[in-house]
Amino acid sequence: MFLKAIIAxxxxxxxxxxxxxxxxxAVFVVTSQGLAALQPxxxxxxxxxxxxxxxxxxxxxxxxxxxxxxxxxxxxEALVQPQLIASLPLDLQGxxxxxxxWEALLTIPAGQTRSYSQLAEQVGQPAAVRAVASACGANPVxxxxxxxxxxxxxxxxxxxxxxxxxxxxLLQREGAI
Numbered sequence: 104m105f106l107k108a109i110i111a112x113x114x115x116x117x118x119x120x121x122x123x124x125x126x127x128x129a130v131f132v133v134t135s136q137g138l139a140a141l142q143p144x145x146x147x148x149x150x151x152x153x154x155x156x157x158x159x160x161x162x163x164x165x166x167x168x169x170x171x172x173x174x175x176x177x178x179x180e181a182l183v184q185p186q187l188i189a190s191l192p193l194d195l196q197g198x199x200x201x202x203x204x205w206e207a208l209l210t211i212p213a214g215q216t217r218s219y220s221q222l223a224e225q226v227g228q229p230a231a232v233r234a235v236a237s238a239c240g241a242n243p244v245x246x247x248x249x250x251x252x253x254x255x256x257x258x259x260x261x262x263x264x265x266x267x268x269x270x271x272x273l274l275q276r277e278g279a280i
Contacts, residue, residue: 109132109134109139109140109194109196109243115134115135116162116163116164117132117133117134117139117163118132118133118134118163118164118165118166118170119131119132119133119158119163119164119165119166120133120165120166120170120171120174120175121144121150122171122174122175122178122179124143124178124179124182124246125182125276126143126246126269126272126273126276127143127144127145128143128144128145128150129141129142129143129144129178129246130142130144130150130153130158131174131178132158132163133166133170133174133194134194136192136194137191137192137193137194138174138178138191138192138193138194138244138247139193139194139195139196139243139244140243140244141178141243141244141245141246141247142243142245142265143245143246143265143269145265145269177191178191178247181247182246182247185213185249188209188247188248189209191247193244195243195244195248196243197238197241197243200226200228200231200234200238201238201241201242203226203227204222204226204235204238204239205238205242205248207222207225207226208222208239208242208248208249208250208252208253209248209249210225211249211252211253213249213252213277213278213279214277214278214279215252215279216252216253216254216274216279216280217252217253217254218253218254218255218256219232219235219236219239219253219254219255219256219261220232220235220256222235222253223235235253236253236261236262239253240262240264242264245264245265249273250263250264251263251269251270251273251274252274252277252279260274
């Protein structure tokens with residue numbers, strides 16, 4: 104997760120919650136400004152590792168049950184209806200270039216893909232194809248800001264921080280492949 108940047112930028116201590124998505128469990132981190140991270144967690148062991156090695160040592164505490172319910176509802180709705188992402192408060196920490204790439208990702212409709220080079224052109228940096236790929240990999244809310252919709256120029260899947268199987272499943276679910 105991207106906890107150091109989140110903690111450094113937050114005016115208050117971030118909080119975490121977990122919820123079930125159509126793809127499995129996910130852990131999310133929120134600040135007083137909004138959603139700061141959303142990460143799929145594929146196994147109970149991975150969840151325990153994230154909790155014991157990252158969240159607890161950073162002093163990030165769980166949301167109250169009421170806060171968790173509210174955020175789970177917002178996240179579930181945004182995952183089902185991507186147009187709602189724009190109304191979701193986000194607190195994304197990254198460089199200006201990363202934020203530009205993440206904004207561009209939001210313009211890719213479900214069921215479609217763009218190549219890394221097309222995305223580089225869209226953000227006005229046509230030679231920055233590798234930097235675009237790195238920004239996609241650094242995306243702290245990958246299930247909502249759809250970096251899985253970016254593929255290689257030849258149509259190959261390229262990479263995905265949570266594995267190509269997850270990327271393939273997300274694209275198949277959206278009808279892009």
